[in-house]
Amino acid sequence: MKQLALFVATSFALGASAFNIPVIPLNWTTQYACAVDVPSRVLANVVTTQYTDNTPGSCVQRCDAAGYTWAGVEYSNECHCGTGLVGTPASAPVSDCNMACTGDPNLSCGGSWRIQIYKSPDLGPGSWTLRGCYLDTAASPAFGSPLVHHTFDTNLDLITQCVDYCGHLGYPWSGVENATDCQCSFGLTPGAQLRPQSECNSLCPLPPGEGNEYCGGFQRLEVYQFQNHT
Known part of the structure; x- marks a missing residue:
């Protein structure tokens, strides 16, 4: 046995x-x-x-x-x-x-x-804080790699869509550019160039009756950082 x-x-x-x-x-x-x-x-x-x-x-x-x-x-x-x-x-x-x-x-x-x-890599409970408007070009990218780009079916309430998307993937930095592009990363590149907030002047719509919001600009990334509440 x-x-x-x-x-x-x-x-x-x-x-x-x-x-x-x-x-x-x-x-x-x-x-x-x-x-x-x-x-x-x-x-x-x-x-x-x-x-x-x-x-x-x-x-x-x-x-x-x-x-x-x-x-x-x-x-x-x-x-x-x-x-x-x-x-x-x-x-x-x-x-x-x-x-x-x-x-x-x-x-x-x-x-x-x-x-x-x-x-899941989801970041969990927390909030997102605006860190500013950054230059974002091929020669001077705002975010470091690994970098995720995502385009949604609609840019309605784009900032909320983008931070939720990045947070679920486990990325604590999120940004929107030119009212269309959502980017997720683990941080800014060394020497990332902060620009006047007025240069992030592309508008995207909010839900009906709530107006619009600024969603970055041409080669300008409006950057948010996640802060955990736990």
């Missing part, structure tokens, strides 16, 4: 190690490669859904789209979406997460009361 038990344990370990490393989208990160779940659940305010195409990546995308900042896969077909952790989960050996995903047999999706946990 000891030999049989050893063989089973070894098989599980080999099976777990044979799984491919999943690609986690949207800048989410792995918080627990394998953790112990409990009947009351380790994710706060959790919503659990079973999917026939479940993978760590698809679960993260579904949770992100629903506005959750934590995700986990368990028991092959379960996708867990939550708002945080309930305490500190107990780590489990990676070999315990030995069940193949229903959406890809080459990936693991937890096990029986074993969950793989992922976290």
Whole structure:
């Protein structure tokens, strides 16, 4: 019996190690490669859904789209979406997460009361402060790299759209330019040139009845910085 038990344990370990490393989208990160779940659940305010195409990546995308900042896969077909952790989960050996995903047999999706946990880069509660109007050209960029550019379907309330977008991606610096371009970064370039605020004179609309707002200018980036409230 000891030999049989050893063989089973070894098989599980080999099976777990044979799984491919999943690609986690949207800048989410792995918080627990394998953790112990409990009947009351380790994710706060959790919503659990079973999917026939479940993978760590698809679960993260579904949770992100629903506005959750934590995700986990368990028991092959379960996708867990939550708002945080309930305490500190107990780590489990990676070999315990030995069940193949229903959406890809080459990936693991937890096990029986074993969950793989992922976290959004979302900055969480906080506020954005205007830091000024900066020159932004190819020769003198305002933001350093890595830099994300994004254009929305509409520039209605562009500043709010942009800071929310950057904050969800985990970037603490945000800027709008020429009433169209949203930029996200981790900070200003060394020597970034501050310009008079009057040069950020491109207008973009606010909701009906609220008028307009200034959203940068031509080669002028109106810059905001995130401040955490915690």
